[in-house]
Amino acid sequence: MGLPPSANESHASKIRHEDLVAFSRLVGNDYRAMGAALDATATMVAGKFNLREVRAGLLVHASDARYEHTVTTQMEKNQSLNFSIVLSGGWQATLGGTSLASGAGPSATTFVLSEPDLWQKHAVRGGHARMVNVMASPEWLEASILDGSGADSVSMASLTRRHRLHAHWRPSARLVGLADRVLGTPLYAAGLQKLYLESRAIDIVLESLSLLVESRYPAGSSGRPGDHRRMWAVRERLDHATHETPSLSELAREASVSTRTLQRQFAAVHGIAIFEYVRSRRLDRSRRLLEREGISVAQAAYEAGYSSAANFATAFRRRFGLSPRQARDGV
Template structure:
């Protein structure tokens, strides 16, 4: 595929560095970071074809045909937007604000020829886990509020409004031959001049959105996993932000609920719906993440890391750590 920097602002190099990926990711969101491993900006993260750009129509297009070079975890603050994606080959492993959508368990990962839609009504943290040697071919198109307002008009409006006003709404269906053909054409555009190739890619992206919207709002629409109403999502996010800002403190469910102005029961319900886990389990997992980072980067002792994670007994910390990460703390301690 011949992608030019004029059109895509992307890459057509055999290998793509961490710095180049981060530079391109501003089209999809903010605060893109490589969490693990500790790679230098000049280190190559993937090899293959990588295209990420904002088209003249306002659509954000992300088309990749890549092989991951490391076991990696990356994060990005995304949304608000509606995203359609087609996975032509390989596995996709990512979560939104710790709620897993496509490939929480790689045995049940999204496989060939599926199309999905995901709605974010507010900013959210997207985490991608890449597995060394995995190959992925996918095309993703995202649209913002202006597009959503226009798409919700007409006979399909009610179904689309239901989907697009609920944070973390999600649907998956088998991609049609036409949708697969459009994705393939975006990945492999003809060797036109720059302007014509731009037009070709953009027209196919718009057609992808039109077909996906028609399916999502049609009479035979796929089953929808409904997310949270915006107000509930904000309360859940406020609780999450409060936890993140106070990881070094001893927190309790009643305290967190009181801080954001809801009852503990209401908080548990909203938090579980938003993130797929309880407040206590999320807090425990984040403290373990912080302890792991301290072991890797700061050289803390296992006892110090255990205290940081809220464990008075290092043996209990070691058990919890191995359950969470599959390795012992001493295996990563500097």
């Protein structure tokens, strides 16, 4: 199905729900809003919002906008390498059941989809994001960057095959400047503007990839190399804790740091407090159990670590924009 002309180049001040449906076809399939009955003409985003394919397999999304609804949308996102540069505000999402979020203040996030996967975006009414996202398909990467020669090319190719790999760091001044220029007023006529956006997108891809290839702890982030290795090990430990979450003291002992240092370094490396990360993972898991297994709200509250079903429901609605019962019933 073809896209309407506006879906590939719109920068309108108001983006309707039907516009987002059209935009979604550029990046994936089976888009839908969860737990909300939205009219096709409902305004979803107010402000600057532009998504366009500047070259086959290379997309640029620029947004300086406010969310008009609290809603979770989901889709099957295409195989791609994704780069997000957030200048202010931020975003929250779930990739294949794993929580992702931008950090506070200027932040950069990269995540890899070596195969199509479930992507859920969580928007809160009144929330704002000033950011640039660049999405590159495997075909574009292979034709443009991964020529197969040299150690760097081999390392980049290996990175693009690591499904759900994600990294978060503090962007360099150059990356911030590139994103700011993408968001700025067009400098050229329409035809040249597309070329301008393509060149800025390529610069973002190259700088981000070079940082990821150089080390697991990208340059520009705070902390020493050892801190980053330890905190990634802690995060992986939490990600693989399917039943009982290890205590702070246990995690600190395994990382050979104090509990206070653990909390400080985890937040510095991952852009989120360790308590918030654990809570978000528990809420994500409870939602999957509600939607896929139809467990009771009381069971879901227990699985999420809440002794009070009312407190659980409040936290659940704050995160997802719908009640646990609505999630279970598919409303």
